[in-house]
Amino acid sequence: MSKNKTSYGHIKRLIFLAAFLILSLVVLRMVFIPKTFWEFGFYRGDSIAENANKPIIFAGSSACKDCHEEKYKIWLDFRHKTVICETCHGPAIKHSENPMEIKPTKPGKREFCLYCHGKNISKPKSFPVVDGNIHNPGINCFECHNPHNPKQRQK
Amino acid sequence: MKYSRREFMGLSIKTMVLLAALDWPSKLLALTKYNWEDYLWGYGIDIDRCIGCGRCVSACKKENNVPDDPFFFRTWIERYVERKDKSGDKIEVDSPNGGKDGFADLSNKKDIVKSFFVPKMCNHCENPPCVQVCPVGATYKTKDGVVLVDQDYCIGCRYCIQACPYGARYLHPEKRVADKCTLCYHRITKGLKPACVDACPVSTRIFGNLKDPNSIINNFLKSKKIQVLKPHLGTNPKIYYSGIDKEVR
Numbered sequence: 243m244s245k246n247k248t249s250y251g252h253i254k255r256l257i258f259l260a261a262f263l264i265l266s267l268v269v270l271r272m273v274f275i276p277k278t279f280w281e282f283g284f285y286r287g288d289s290i291a292e293n294a295n296k297p298i299i300f301a302g303s304s305a306c307k308d309c310h311e312e313k314y315k316i317w318l319d320f321r322h323k324t325v326i327c328e329t330c331h332g333p334a335i336k337h338s339e340n341p342m343e344i345k346p347t348k349p350g351k352r353e354f355c356l357y358c359h360g361k362n363i364s365k366p367k368s369f370p371v372v373d374g375n376i377h378n379p380g381i382n383c384f385e386c387h388n389p390h391n392p393k394q395r396q397k
Numbered sequence: 398m399k400y401s402r403r404e405f406m407g408l409s410i411k412t413m414v415l416l417a418a419l420d421w422p423s424k425l426l427a428l429t430k431y432n433w434e435d436y437l438w439g440y441g442i443d444i445d446r447c448i449g450c451g452r453c454v455s456a457c458k459k460e461n462n463v464p465d466d467p468f469f470f471r472t473w474i475e476r477y478v479e480r481k482d483k484s485g486d487k488i489e490v491d492s493p494n495g496g497k498d499g500f501a502d503l504s505n506k507k508d509i510v511k512s513f514f515v516p517k518m519c520n521h522c523e524n525p526p527c528v529q530v531c532p533v534g535a536t537y538k539t540k541d542g543v544v545l546v547d548q549d550y551c552i553g554c555r556y557c558i559q560a561c562p563y564g565a566r567y568l569h570p571e572k573r574v575a576d577k578c579t580l581c582y583h584r585i586t587k588g589l590k591p592a593c594v595d596a597c598p599v600s601t602r603i604f605g606n607l608k609d610p611n612s613i614i615n616n617f618l619k620s621k622k623i624q625v626l627k628p629h630l631g632t633n634p635k636i637y638y639s640g641i642d643k644e645v646r
Contacts, residue, residue, distance in 0.1 A: 276550070279534070282539075282540070283534075283537060284534040284537065285534045285535070285536075285537035285547060285550075286534070286547050286549075286550055289537075289545065289547035289548075289549065289550065290539060290545070292547075292548075292549070293545050293579055293582045293583065294431075294582055294583055294586045294587075295583065296461075296582075296583040297583070298460075298583060298584055298587070298589070299459055299460045299592070300456060300459070300460055300584075300589075300592045300595055300596070302589055302590075302595060322598075324598055324599060324600055325598040326595050326596065328456075328595070328596070329452050329456070329595075329596045329598055332459075333456075333459050333460070356499070357450040357451060357452070357498070357499040358448055358450040358452075358499075358598060360499065360502070361502055362448075362449065362500060362501075362502045362503075363502060363503055363506055363509065363512055364449060364476055364478070364500065364503070364512040364513055364514055365448045365449065365514075366445060366446060366447075366448065369448050369599070
């Protein structure tokens with residue numbers, strides 16, 4: 243056997259195999275790693291926009307002002323001004339988009355007022371509270387107190 | 398074969414271009430007006446004001462579609478009661494339905510030293526343990542300092558739920574992915590406040606931009622004595638408490 247006849251076929255095959263494996267790794271990475279993955283760091287850059295584009299449910303009191311300006315001004319003048327409209331009336335973005343058909347809920351129940359104003363030893367001492375068991379039980383609060391102007395007594 | 402090779406290649410390229418084009422609007426919408434380099438969100442909680450009414454918990458659940466069961470919360474309220482005991486003072490902590498329906502007054506008022514409410518939520522740590530442990534990069538800290546979850550990429554392995562020292566995460570029962578407070582990222586990027594801050598009737602919850610020296614949160618930090626939860630862990634939270642005691646964990 244002369245030296246010229248030495249076969250390199252097995253080495254070529256090995257090189258092809260290695261090249262194929264590396265190439266498939268690169269292709270698989272391209273397929274499986276999302277396009278924006280390293281955009282800002284070790285996460286999908288698109289996910290920020292997805293989080294930012296979720297629907298808003300609470301519109302905020304300034305949205306109520308456009309239509310209910312009279313009520314808005316009364317509310318701003320009195321002690322409940324730190325309580326935004328939707329804390330009591332429920333989320334209202336749908337109502338602001340479609341004011342005629344979708345109406346916000348009306349809180350009227352006594353228990354709702356007592357969430358804040360029920361007597362509780364853990365509350366700060368300066369906060370105005372009543373004992374729900376003694377203070378006219380069974381009567382709805384709004385029959386005596388105007389919720390938008392809590393100091394005014396209703397008839 | 399329905400398509401020739403040339404047609405197939407052409408169609409693939411057109412589809413790719415179309416997909417790339419469809420991807421653009423969502424990104425532009427969120428990030429054009431809002432430049433996250435200008436913001437670093439901070440959050441203050443003033444314990445001396447909290448009345449435990451639970452309006453924040455209720456608002457959070459409505460705003461973020463959190464399941465109504467009494468063990469899924471993005472924010473919740475705890476009641477701390479310290480009682481005098483023979484062997485020293487004893488601490489009781491309870492949180493009926495996360496405080497969503499308010500708190501009934503304590504029936505046994507004997508020996509109470511003090512009692513107060515502590516609202517809790519994700520602390521949006523500068524150095525978040527939950528992000529370190531995520532194996533797939535589905536949770537991350539944004540440049541404006543909010544820790545978010547990529548719910549399309551999360552595999553639901555619950556490592557982050559275990560890693561959070563504040564217990565702020567839960568596994569969403571329907572989506573089967575980790576869920577947590579996002580500081581209402583969909584609201585704050587549009588100039589609104591988080592729903593819990595808006596809903597709070599006594600301004601216990603304070604929210605603002607730490608990079609703006611005149612913001613409400615910076616005034617809060619200057620005027621109050623501030624503590625954070627579990628400072629020894631080095632997580633560097635951005636939820637700042639005023640008026641909490643050493644017992645609060």
